[in-house]
Amino acid sequence: MRIVIVGGGQAAASMAARLRAKGHAGPLTVIGDEPAAPYQRPPLSKAYLLGRMDIDRLTLRAPEWWRDQEIALHLSETALSIDAVGRVVTTDRGTHGYDALALTTGASPRRLPASMGGDLPGTHVIRNLADVDALAPQLHEGRRLVVIGGGYIGLEAAAVARKSGLKVTLIEAAPRILGRVAAAQTADLIRALHQAHGVTILEGTGISRITGEDRVDGVALTDGQQIDADLVIMGIGVLPETGLAATAGLHLDNGIATDLHGRTSDPSIWAAGDCASTPWQGGRLRLESVGGAIDMAECVADNMLGYARDYVPKAWFWSDQFDAKLQIAGLNTGHDQVVERAGQGDHAASVWYYRQGALIAVDALNDVRAYMIGKRLIEGGISPDPATLATVPDLRALLA
Structure with a gap:
């Protein structure tokens, strides 16, 4: 059986390892659009951004592991479309036939639209190595940073920048930080932590636009305030990567919709990780977490080999701040x-x-x-x- 995995993150690495561990001896291909082999993402906005962890420590598997496991790892290769009838994935470098296909395409960070200055030089998001490699050299002591978004990514970025000596203002449009993910009591604890370290937090405050001509020079708020800035980080959430799935005509619902086994609406295509949603309590659940990616990827690997095991979400998360x-x-x-x-x-x-x-x-x-x-x-x-x-x-x- 020829198995192809599209996506080069934690879910892809976990799925490939599980398939080999469970006895799959057939052709196994992993296609990732980044130049780096699968790596850990949580440290990107923490230790890696601070310069306390290098790429070798981020990488999930050594190069020789992929070779020894006889896994064809295709890096810097972008999947463009899926022919679900012919069972072929077309990329910018060629085609890959499959008997079973797994989509572990993850999620992409939201940006403010260009009409609001979201594409100005000096604006950043944090999702992959390229994002952080572009941001890290900008974190000079004394510079002014505005973080847009009071979720975990925005708060982690604010903490790293403050530790690097920047003047940091965090802006949250909702009435309070962590409004979607935590109780007010947790938000109070995190707010007090940041304020104790000198972060200015503005809640219930909307963004009019990011200002600047050739590059960022500030952020205009809907209440008329103007916050000066040398750089801006947008931490306003992510969207599941479903474009490739759409080319195969797969059912989409809060991501790529799967059944309890991780199978999509096409019986030969599976999905796992941040891009996939699973049945849960009468609705659909999509977990954006390392633990969720690993658990679902391993369950899908088992089911690709015929185990028929239900995926049971086990939610656990962490966030390092200061x-x-x-x-x-x-x-x-x-x-x-x-x-x-x-x-x-x-x-x-x-x-x-x-x-x-x-x-x-x-x-x-x-x-x-x-x-x-x-x-x-x-x-x-x-x-x-x-x-x-x-x-x-x-x-x-x-x-x-």
């Missing part, structure tokens, strides 16, 4: 109650989410014990009484 680590277990969607616990040390606390009396997620800032115990409780389907959770001196008692 010297603090935010760890998240579970999905807080639809929560109706929140319990906050103080932790030990600076900026340490945990936020616990309940839905109809069931514990569904926990955010733990500088509190590894809360994260580990919360994760075990959620995975075990154990929901301590919220009042007990709020007052118990030692969280370990909840595991008893």
Whole structure:
């Protein structure tokens, strides 16, 4: 069986490794449009941007591993279209026939439109190596940075820039930062962390446009303010890469729609990672996380080989900001109650989410014990009484 994987990220690397580990001995091809072999993305906006991690440490597999596993790794090659009837992928370098095809095309960062200055020199996004390699030389002490967007990517970029000595202003159009992904209590903790390090945060403030002639010189706000800037980072979310899937006529719904096995509307085409959505609680779920990419890719690899295993999302995330680590277990969607616990040390606390009396997620800032115990409780389907959770001196008692 000829298997082709399109996409050169974490999901592609995990899927290829799983296929070989599970005994697939046939032709296996990975097609990626970047010049670098599959690498870790989370450190890009953290250690790599700070210059504390080089490309060799980012890379997921050494060159000899791909060779030893007899995996044809095609880099700097862009897939253009899929002939689902003939089972052929056409790229800018040729064609690849397949018996089974997996799409791990990931997601692309949103930009403000050109009419709002989103294409001016000095504007940046953070998604891949090229983005960060273009941004890193611009982070000089004393320069003025405006970050647009108060999600995790924007906040991480703000933290790195501030640590590099820049004057940083973060602008969020919604009433508060982390509005889509976290409770107000978690947002309060992260806001206090950033303000303690000198980041200016403007919430409930819209962008009129990024200003400048030949390059960025500021950001005009809808309330009439003008924020001077030497560079701008747009952290306003991502969109799943579905263009290639569309050429094959695949069903799209919050990404490339798959069934519980990771199979798309074409029985010979599969999808995994940030580009794919899976059935979940009567709707569709698309996880943008390393853990989700690995778990789904491995499940799809198994199912390509006939295991018929349902993919069960296991949500866990993390975010490093300044010297603090935010760890998240579970999905807080639809929560109706929140319990906050103080932790030990600076900026340490945990936020616990309940839905109809069931514990569904926990955010733990500088509190590894809360994260580990919360994760075990959620995975075990154990929901301590919220009042007990709020007052118990030692969280370990909840595991008893």
